[in-house]
Amino acid sequence: MESNAIRAIDPEIADLIAQEERRQRDVLRLIPSENYASAAVMAATGTCLTNKYSEGYPGKRYYQGQQYCDAIEQLAIDRARALFGADHANVQPYSGSPANLAVYFALLNAGDTLMGMALPHGGHLTHGWNVTISGKFYDVVQYGVRPTDHRIDLDQVARLARERRPKLIVCGASAYPRIIDFAAFAEIAREVGALLLADIAHIAGLVAGGAHPSPVPVADVVSTTTHKTLRGPRGGMILCKAEHAKAIDRAVFPGLQGGPHDHTTAAVAVALKEAASPDFGRYARAVVENAKALAERLMHHGFELVSGGTDNHLLLIDLSNKQVPGKVAAQALERAGIVCNANSVPFDTRKPFDPSGIRLGTPAITSRGMGIDEMRRLGDWVAAVVAAPDDAALLARIAAEVRSLCEQFPAPGL
Numbered sequence: 388m389e390s391n392a393i394r395a396i397d398p399e400i401a402d403l404i405a406q407e408e409r410r411q412r413d414v415l416r417l418i419p420s421e422n423y424a425s426a427a428v429m430a431a432t433g434t435c436l437t438n439k440y441s442e443g444y445p446g447k448r449y450y451q452g453q454q455y456c457d458a459i460e461q462l463a464i465d466r467a468r469a470l471f472g473a474d475h476a477n478v479q480p481y482s483g484s485p486a487n488l489a490v491y492f493a494l495l496n497a498g499d500t501l502m503g504m505a506l507p508h509g510g511h512l513t514h515g516w517n518v519t520i521s522g523k524f525y526d527v528v529q530y531g532v533r534p535t536d537h538r539i540d541l542d543q544v545a546r547l548a549r550e551r552r553p554k555l556i557v558c559g560a561s562a563y564p565r566i567i568d569f570a571a572f573a574e575i576a577r578e579v580g581a582l583l584l585a586d587i588a589h590i591a592g593l594v595a596g597g598a599h600p601s602p603v604p605v606a607d608v609v610s611t612t613t614h615k616t617l618r619g620p621r622g623g624m625i626l627c628k629a630e631h632a633k634a635i636d637r638a639v640f641p642g643l644q645g646g647p648h649d650h651t652t653a654a655v656a657v658a659l660k661e662a663a664s665p666d667f668g669r670y671a672r673a674v675v676e677n678a679k680a681l682a683e684r685l686m687h688h689g690f691e692l693v694s695g696g697t698d699n700h701l702l703l704i705d706l707s708n709k710q711v712p713g714k715v716a717a718q719a720l721e722r723a724g725i726v727c728n729a730n731s732v733p734f735d736t737r738k739p740f741d742p743s744g745i746r747l748g749t750p751a752i753t754s755r756g757m758g759i760d761e762m763r764r765l766g767d768w769v770a771a772v773v774a775a776p777d778d779a780a781l782l783a784r785i786a787a788e789v790r791s792l793c794e795q796f797p798a799p800g801l
Contacts (some may be wrong), residue, residue: 419748596671
């Protein structure tokens with residue numbers, strides 16, 4: 388949806404936006420953290436709200452002229468609490484990583500022990516990986532998956548928790564294709580006197596739509612992005628028990644951030660209203676059904692899936708048996724109109740910038756209305772590309788077929 392106002396001022400940017408819009412229309416977007424926001428969500432991000440400063444919280448602002456921004460943020464808060472069944476919601480974090488940092492700032496002191504899932508095993512950078520602030524400011528202990536089945540090793544989690552007595556345990560992942568047992572994590576946390584943070588950035592939409600168990604009843608704090616499976620704008624959100632509300636709010640502002648992005652807050656409110664609809668529940672279930680169908684088709688072609696399949700929106704494929712590095716496969720797939728990302732797999736022997744695997748997800752293509760039949764066709768295309776990543780004619784032919792399929796399933800909001 389090109390803006391004439393942008394083109395009148397800056398045709399270079401207008402051209403680039405138009406090209407990106409065309410790319411999003413004409414390819415199959417399989418990066419699990421990407422999706423299509425609705426036209427209403429995107430429209431909210433481009434409103435006059437971008438002109439306003441609203442430091443503070445509804446009813447407690449530092450600037451005047453807040454009557455409408457207060458109402459917008461309160462709607463977002465109320466909708467978040469209702470959708471997820473939470474005591475308290477903070478909708479101001481700029482994204483998921485700042486949301487996690489705010490939780491740490493609220494609940495930990497520098498040097499406290501933080502326990503999270505190791506990045507190479509499917510965790511997130513902000514769960515204590517050594518190159519991040521979370522890995523440098525805290526005494527970090529990392530857990531992983533079992534080598535036998537690539538499922539979270541809860542025995543290891545319990546053993547490490549008893550040995551290290553973390554103040555905060557983080558569960559949640561960015562490349563883990565299975566249901567997370569939040570109740571088991573909560574039991575371990577209670578045993579060692581730790582608080583529990585559930586990071587549901589990837590699966591928030593599945594939780595909201597009833598396609599994945601919710602951590603809200605058992606976790607002290609829940610963090611998430613508002614995009615990905617939730618299909619909102621690029622932003623973050625923190626849900627928590629009432630006893631942590633004041634600490635969380637103070638950590639977000641003034642602890643880490645200045646004024647919230649009011650235009651994003653409005654878009655979050657719109658997305659939360661959409662996510663409360665029956666249609667969204669059907670969408671969340673279809674995301675999982677499509678992922679399972681794609682997994683089955685890929686395994687039919689001899690692909691090795693980490694953990695042997697998926698319970699959620701993503702698949703992690705180890706290409707070692709195909710003798711094709713993940714980066715080579717991802718680049719070839721992009722030339723064929725299939726966009727995913729190279730990704731490390733558990734116990735990977737290759738380096739992170741040249742890993743053994745690729746990560747695929749179904750949120751965006753499900754938003755286009757694609758179903759089981761399209762997943763089978765997609766699996767066939769992936770198999771053909773990985774078998775011949777240097778065959779330019781093959782990649783061009785598949786890219787043309789992908790564009791034809793995309794025309795049958797228009798991208799929402801574009």
